Amino acid sequence: AQSVTQPDIHITVSEGASLELRCNYSYGATPYLFWYVQSPGQGLQLLLKYFSGDTLVQGIKGFEAEFKRSQSSFNLRKPSVHWSDAAEYFCAVAGGSQGNLIFGKGTKLSVKP
Amino acid sequence: DGGITQSPKYLFRKEGQNVTLSCEQNLNHDAMYWYRQDPGQGLRLIYYSQIVNDFQKGDIAEGYSVSREKKESFPLTVTSAQKNPTAFYLCATRDRPNPHEKLFFGSGTQLSVL
Numbered sequence: 500a501q502s503v504t505q506p507d508i509h510i511t512v513s514e515g516a517s518l519e520l521r522c523n524y525s526y527g528a529t530p531y532l533f534w535y536v537q538s539p540g541q542g543l544q545l546l547l548k549y550f551s552g553d554t555l556v557q558g559i560k561g562f563e564a565e566f567k568r569s570q571s572s573f574n575l576r577k578p579s580v581h582w583s584d585a586a587e588y589f590c591a592v593a594g595g596s597q598g599n600l601i602f603g604k605g606t607k608l609s610v611k612p
Numbered sequence: 613d614g615g616i617t618q619s620p621k622y623l624f625r626k627e628g629q630n631v632t633l634s635c636e637q638n639l640n641h642d643a644m645y646w647y648r649q650d651p652g653q654g655l656r657l658i659y660y661s662q663i664v665n666d667f668q669k670g671d672i673a674e675g676y677s678v679s680r681e682k683k684e685s686f687p688l689t690v691t692s693a694q695k696n697p698t699a700f701y702l703c704a705t706r707d708r709p710n711p712h713e714k715l716f717f718g719s720g721t722q723l724s725v726l
Contacts, residue, residue: 508652531711542616542702542717543655550712589654597662598711599645599670604654 501526501594505603512580513611520575520606522590531593532573533600534564536586543589549573560584585610615639618703618718624726625690625697633688633721635703641716643709644686648672649700649720658701661686662709690723698725 502525512518524530531550535543547558554566564575573590587607591600619634635644643662647655657670661680675694680686690697703718 533714535715540700540720540722542704542719543715544717545714548712548714593711597660597668597709599657599660600655600715602654602656604652 501592501601503590503592503601503603505590505606507606508604509607509609511609511611514582515579518577518580518584518608520588520608522573522575522603523571524573524590524592525571526592526594531598532566533591533593534558534562534573534575535589535591537589537605538586546575580610582610582612584608616703616705616716616718618721620721621719623721623723625723626726628692630689630691631723633690633701633723635686635688635718636684637705638684639705639707639716640683641705641707642683643706644680645704645706645715646670646676646678646686646688647702647704649702655702658688697723699723
């Protein structure tokens with residue numbers, strides 16, 4: 500069965516430091532992968548997505564993610580974190596019936612001044 | 613997302629009561645979805661609809677019902693059979709029900725039990 504694992508429940512980084520959020524997926528075929536961000540009490544917003552081609556994808560707000568098939572990973576990165584990046588981040592794979600998204604449990608990011 | 617309106621923002625349910633959450637979209641999207649979010653659990657799919665007058669159960673459909681009589685609307689009813697309804701409910705849409713299409717989300721409804 501398809502699944503997504505986000506190993507880190509909560510991460511705290513200092514403002515200006517680099518960030519990497521981990522995501523591992525389980526899917527038999529070439530996956531469609533997504534990263535979404537959620538501010539408290541709000542819906543989710545798409546940061547970036549990967550379907551094929553270049554394994555390093557660029558997204559909004561300065562985020563990027565790298566698809567590594569050999570490691571079944573799709574980690575999210577940002578070189579320098581801003582206080583406004585504090586939110587919850589969800590990795591997802593389109594692998595359910597009808598291509599529905601399967602979400603990880605999320606990683607909450609806190610940013611220290 | 614400005615094109616998806618969920619109401620109300622907060623809802624309280626009494627024991628044995630059915631409540632209905634509204635989701636309206638003006639994006640002209642074919643597919644609509646309902647997700648349930650519990651703290652630390654991610655999002656779980658309740659129901660989805662790929663076209664008007666058709667819908668399918670997701671992973672946790674028990675205790676919920678939906679209808680899709682109009683393209684713009686996909687209301688979710690939380691019935692008294694749902695014993696643990698307290699959660700944040702998110703409605704989402706997709707232009708077409710294809711796996712590479714992005715989901716657009718509403719701002720959610722927080723349901724609590726009195």
